Amino acid sequence: MSLADGYGNTLTTRSAEARDHYESAVTLFLGANREGLAAFSHCVAADPQFALGHVGLARALMSAGRTSDAKDALKTAESLAFDVTSRERDHIAATGLVFSGQSAKARQAIRAHLSDHPRDVLLAQMCASVFGLIAFSGEAGHEASLLAFTESLLPHYGEDWWMMATHAVSLCETGQIAASEVLMARSLALNPRNANGAHFKSHALYERGETTAGRQYLTTWVQDYDDRGVLHGHLNWHLALWALHDGDEGAMWAILDGSVGPGASKGLPINILTDTVAILHRAEIAGYAVDPRRWTAASEYAAQYFPNPGQSFADLHAAIAHAMSGKGDRLARLAESSSGYAGDLLAPVSLAFGHIARGRWSDALDALVPVLPVAERFGGSRAQRDLVELAYVNVLMKLGLVEEARRTLKTRRPVLSDAPPVSGLT
Structure with missing residues (x-):
């Protein structure tokens, strides 16, 4: 049979x-x-x-x-x-x-x-998607490669909810937001309880700057999602990020402490580390005070789950955690390593955030300049890599280069330029 x-x-x-x-x-x-x-x-x-x-x-x-x-x-x-x-x-x-x-x-x-x-x-x-083998290849232009990959598969799947959602996020990450949303709507109509679909729709809403609509949609959707689901913590990261953009500091910390950070999320270590660090540093960039104990906890988590360099996306966030917590020995180990698919970027990134932690803004700028054009190689989504974009803009602000900061955001990430989540840049 x-x-x-x-x-x-x-x-x-x-x-x-x-x-x-x-x-x-x-x-x-x-x-x-x-x-x-x-x-x-x-x-x-x-x-x-x-x-x-x-x-x-x-x-x-x-x-x-x-x-x-x-x-x-x-x-x-x-x-x-x-x-x-x-x-x-x-x-x-x-x-x-x-x-x-x-x-x-x-x-x-x-x-x-x-x-x-x-x-x-x-x-x-x-x-497929922003956490797949193509996204974590370390190659420049992987977003275009991912789009070509899903586009080649699309004709073989017909009205399949998974394929439509997967191609939709490829469209989203290459700036084709309207087409992405049309395909995403078809996918979610076929399978409304598709957490990947809800995730990818959240990215499209982020890329359109729809903070209020994003919070409303995802708050409702995640209520019935098992907190042991692999995307539960990360979906809540999106909510915490929107709360930050909305100026809702209380909600941001509540979501981070209740669903995203170590001890709260039941997700994978890579998501717990990267999501936690991203919120902490983006909160600092936006002008919120971050308890140093949060940075210490993030550094300890990175040291426990990613003791050896090799997963470059995790290593990027580990470097930030170690730098901001003053763990110079851990940061130095990353700076001296070239392991991983984007290992050659580890040294400048580690140096940059080490300088940022110490307020050495000119040195930080020198270290970040060669990283910014190729930060895509770390993998993850545009929304996640905005951490590097905003860190660079924040350094410009600290150096008093306000117009350059505005111009950088307007040309590189215009979706963030109307209401930039950077202290002093309104």
Whole structure:
């Protein structure tokens, strides 16, 4: 008996129950819903020999932060790969490359695989969005590459909510906001409880400067989202950021302390670190007083979860935390490293924020100037990389270069120029 998933891919399982659980799990996982973990568990319980079910379970466990369990699940899948289709075998192998940290090889393998199997959606998902293998490639122009990637897949998916949401964020990150919102609306109409869709819509609202509309939409949407969901903390980061832009300091701190920061968020360490640091430094740039103990806690968290340089997006934020907390030894280690996909940017960024922490504004400017044009290489979204943009504008302000600060914001991030979240720049 030949069974297939919801995307038409043949599955090596004789169990219709396992197939049904797998299909449900894929839908839940693509929507960043925590229930996908249970669905994948039910899938492999129904057929313990279903290799791709174990791969899906590994992916869900990794998203839940259970790294050791995820690796065990993948090992089980690899042990079953001898009697599966070639598509499934390549799917397992590509996932193994990702799990072993061979991102460049994984990216190459997945691209080649998708040329023959464009609807192998869980592999496509690995490369897509602002946290995928393309965004974290360290390459200049990766936003255009991501757009080309999703655009090439779009014709193969029809009216698929995941593909539409994924292409929509590619459009958004390349400045095509109106087209992004049209596609996003179609996606969310098909699956309103798609957390990735809600996330990507939030980015479009941010890029349009719709602070009030963004707060209203996301506050309502997140109420029914499990706080153990992988995007719960990050969606609340968007709310905290909008509260900052709105001048609602009390709400900003309440959201940070209740849903975003260490001890509050149940998300992945990379999100907890980067979201916390971004709020703290952007709050300082906006003129709010930040308790030094917050910076110390952020530095301790970075040291615990990212002790060794290598994940450049996390390293950028770790450098800020270490600099602002006065942890010179930790900052020096980053400055002396070139590890990671954008490792060559670590030294100037570490130096820049070290100077910022000490109020050495001219030195900070010298260090930031070569970073600013290539900050995209750190990965993440435009909204997240605004941390670097605003840090640069803030340095200009500290040097009394007010008109240059205005001009920089107007030309590089015009969406922030009408009501700039920078102290003294109104």
